[in-house]
Amino acid sequence: xxxxxxxxxxxxxxxxxxxxxxxxxxxxxxxxxxxxxxxxxxxxxxxxxxxxxxxxxxxxxxxxxxxxxxxxxxxxxxxxxxxxxxxxxxxxxxxxxxxxxxxxxxxxxxxxxxxxxxxxxxxxxxxxxxxxxxxxxxxxxxxxxxxxxxxxxxxxxxxxx
Numbered sequence: 001x002x003x004x005x006x007x008x009x010x011x012x013x014x015x016x017x018x019x020x021x022x023x024x025x026x027x028x029x030x031x032x033x034x035x036x037x038x039x040x041x042x043x044x045x046x047x048x049x050x051x052x053x054x055x056x057x058x059x060x061x062x063x064x065x066x067x068x069x070x071x072x073x074x075x076x077x078x079x080x081x082x083x084x085x086x087x088x089x090x091x092x093x094x095x096x097x098x099x100x101x102x103x104x105x106x107x108x109x110x111x112x113x114x115x116x117x118x119x120x121x122x123x124x125x126x127x128x129x130x131x132x133x134x135x136x137x138x139x140x141x142x143x144x145x146x147x148x149x150x151x152x153x154x155x156x157x158x159x160x161x
Contacts, residue, residue, distance in 0.1 A: 002079045002080055003077065003078070003079060004077070004078065004079065004080060004098060005075060005076065005077045006030060006032055006052050006075070006076050006098065007032060007073070007074070007075050007076075007106065008030035008031050008032035008033065008049075008050075008052065008073070008074065008076075009030060009031050009033070009071055009072065009073050009074070010028055010029070010030055010068055010069065010070055010071060010072045010074060011028075011029045011030065011031050011051065011070065012028065012029065012070050013028075013065075013068070013069050013070055014026045014027065014028040014056075014061075014064050014065045014068055015027050015028065015065075016061060016062065016065035023057060023058060024057065024058055024059075024061040024062050024065075025055065025056070025057055025061050026055070026056045026060075026061035026062070026064045026065045027053065027054065027055050027056075028053075028054050028064070028068070029051055029052065029053050029054065030051070030052050030054060030074060030076060031049040031050070031051050032049060032050045032051075032052065033046070033047075033049050034046070034047035034048070034049070034050065035047065052076070052097075052098055053083075053095065053097040053098070054076050054078070054097065054098045054100050054103075055081070055083075055097055055098070055099055055100065056099075056100045056103065057099075059117070060100060060101075060102070060103065063103075063117070064100075064103050067105070068103070068105065072105055072106075073105065073106035073108065073109065073110070074103055074104060074105055074106060075103075075104045075106060076098055076100050076102070076103050077100070077101055077102045077103075078098045078099050078100040078101045078102070079098070079099050079101070080096055080097075080098060080099075081096070081097055081098070081099040082094075082096060083095050083096065083097045
């Protein structure tokens with residue numbers, strides 16, 4: 001099984017795009033900070049942060065984009081996905097990203113008010129129920145939709161530390 005859960009803070013606002021076939025795609029990066037106890041001194045030592053690239057599809061992508069912002073502490077559950085490609089000059093680029101099945105704001109240092117989105121029976125199915133996107137769907141273009149923020153409800157952070 002290829003499942004992973006990562007906790008960290010968003011390094012920037014999630015970027016919402018749409019694939020050529022119209023599937024919403026959100027990408028963002030989280031920084032997982034690491035602390036270890038030095039047993040010899042009894043002090044906590046900060047280790048370098050580890051950065052994880054995350055991609056979300058469909059309703060999850062729209063909700064993440066509407067709800068989260070830079071610095072938001074989150075827990076992301078998903079699978080590792082190979083996002084390798086070749087550049088026009090023939091150079092191979094290899095990177096691994098997390099394909100999110102679920103994203104949750106951490107309530108450790110904040111409170112939140114949740115608003116359930118209304119179901120749209122004409123909407124595309126959730127990522128888990130849909131087929132794997134084609135190579136063309138993985139290539140995304142900037143979003144140009146004029147959906148108002150009142151149509152997309154989600155998580156509102158009330159306060160944080």
